[in-house]
Amino acid sequence: MVQQQQQVVFDAAVLSGETDIPSQFIWPPDESPSPEAAEELDVPLIDLGADEVVRLVGDACQSHGFFLVVNHGIDAALLEEAHRCMDAFFTLPLAEKQRAQRRAGDSCGYASGFTGRFASKLPWKETLSFRYSAAGGGEGVAEYLLRKLGEEHGRRLGEVYERYCGEMSRLSLELMEVLGESLGVGRGHFRRFFERNDSIMRLNYYPACQRPLETLGTGPHCDPTSLTILHQDNVGGLEVWAEGRWRSIRPRTGALVVNVGDTFMALSNGRYRSCLHRAVVNSRAARRSLAFFLCPEMDRVVRPPGELVDDDNPREYPDFTWRALLDFTQRHYRADMRTLQAFTDWLQRQPQPQLQAAAT
Numbered sequence: 194m195v196q197q198q199q200q201v202v203f204d205a206a207v208l209s210g211e212t213d214i215p216s217q218f219i220w221p222p223d224e225s226p227s228p229e230a231a232e233e234l235d236v237p238l239i240d241l242g243a244d245e246v247v248r249l250v251g252d253a254c255q256s257h258g259f260f261l262v263v264n265h266g267i268d269a270a271l272l273e274e275a276h277r278c279m280d281a282f283f284t285l286p287l288a289e290k291q292r293a294q295r296r297a298g299d300s301c302g303y304a305s306g307f308t309g310r311f312a313s314k315l316p317w318k319e320t321l322s323f324r325y326s327a328a329g330g331g332e333g334v335a336e337y338l339l340r341k342l343g344e345e346h347g348r349r350l351g352e353v354y355e356r357y358c359g360e361m362s363r364l365s366l367e368l369m370e371v372l373g374e375s376l377g378v379g380r381g382h383f384r385r386f387f388e389r390n391d392s393i394m395r396l397n398y399y400p401a402c403q404r405p406l407e408t409l410g411t412g413p414h415c416d417p418t419s420l421t422i423l424h425q426d427n428v429g430g431l432e433v434w435a436e437g438r439w440r441s442i443r444p445r446t447g448a449l450v451v452n453v454g455d456t457f458m459a460l461s462n463g464r465y466r467s468c469l470h471r472a473v474v475n476s477r478a479a480r481r482s483l484a485f486f487l488c489p490e491m492d493r494v495v496r497p498p499g500e501l502v503d504d505d506n507p508r509e510y511p512d513f514t515w516r517a518l519l520d521f522t523q524r525h526y527r528a529d530m531r532t533l534q535a536f537t538d539w540l541q542r543q544p545q546p547q548l549q550a551a552a553t
Contacts, residue, residue: 202305293321393486423484453466
């Protein structure tokens with residue numbers, strides 16, 4: 194039975210028009226979407242140049258962890274080109290996309306339905322993920338995509354996403370200044386922590402599905418990373434668990450969706466919480482999104498600044514490195530709403546080396 198599940202092939206060009214889909218993509222009734230459209234969540238639209246940006250971001254992070262940003266400095270033409278390149282990749286024949294196939298235990302490469310990682314409750318999506326290092330050194334985005342996809346498909350994608358990631362890294366550091374000020378530790382603390390970030394870029398493609406009320410594009414989870422900056426197309430499908438029910442985040446032209454992840458929740462000593470979210474699909478149109486996941490350097494110790502720890506606010510999570518949490522989510526645990534707690538429990542059972550790296 195396990196072997197049969199592992200042989201499932203997710204070919205969007207074929208399955209998007211089928212009503213008889215593999216059972217592994219059918220989610221339990223208590224986890225699948227409701228027939229009623231989710232009520233829209235009132236997410237603040239924050240102008241990064243506005244006077245009240247620090248207060249507005251702080252309020253959002255203390256309520257549900259999601260907010261929209263405009264006046265972010267990302268060229269609209271670059272966003273459009275990044276989406277065109279995404280279309281160019283995901284409309285390739287499956288065999289061409291599989292040249293960048295994600296290997297077991299790796300966080301980068303092409304994945305279709307995550308059929309190689311999980312045996313049931315598979316997500317109805319394709320992804321292409323790759324690393325971006327702000328510090329440089331090693332293989333860059335352009336080199337990686339050229340190597341994986343070849344000259345014909347990889348050259349243009351590499352050029353565009355190298356530039357896109359650079360802009361997202363820049364914006365992430367600006368947001369970290371705002372988050373630091375909102376937490377009372379100063380604008381420079383988290384900016385310095387992430388200046389040499391080793392982040393992840395992911396292209397998401399959610400094909401149309403003829404059984405949208407029984408499937409999910411992405412199951413309920415909190416991002417294990419630090420900060421997510423998402424640009425979604427106009428199809429819609431992002432939902433957030435807030436006020437005891439699923440609420441939708443409507444796409445807004447030119448706006449970027451930002452949310453806190455588990456790693457930053459640990460850095461803030463639990464002051465800012467990562468939020469449960471998911472992606473639903475529909476039977477009419479494919480949905481696309483670009484997700485930049487800000488992450489620290491692999492071996493940087495994740496530890497909250499001393500100003501956020503006192504008798505009233507003791508440490509919530511032990512020291513850890515991003516490498517350890519990433520490895521946990523790739524090899525031991527499927528990211529969900531309690532990833533950080535499960536990781537903490539797992540970490541406390543392991544022999545602990547002394548982590549010497551400074552937190553700032």
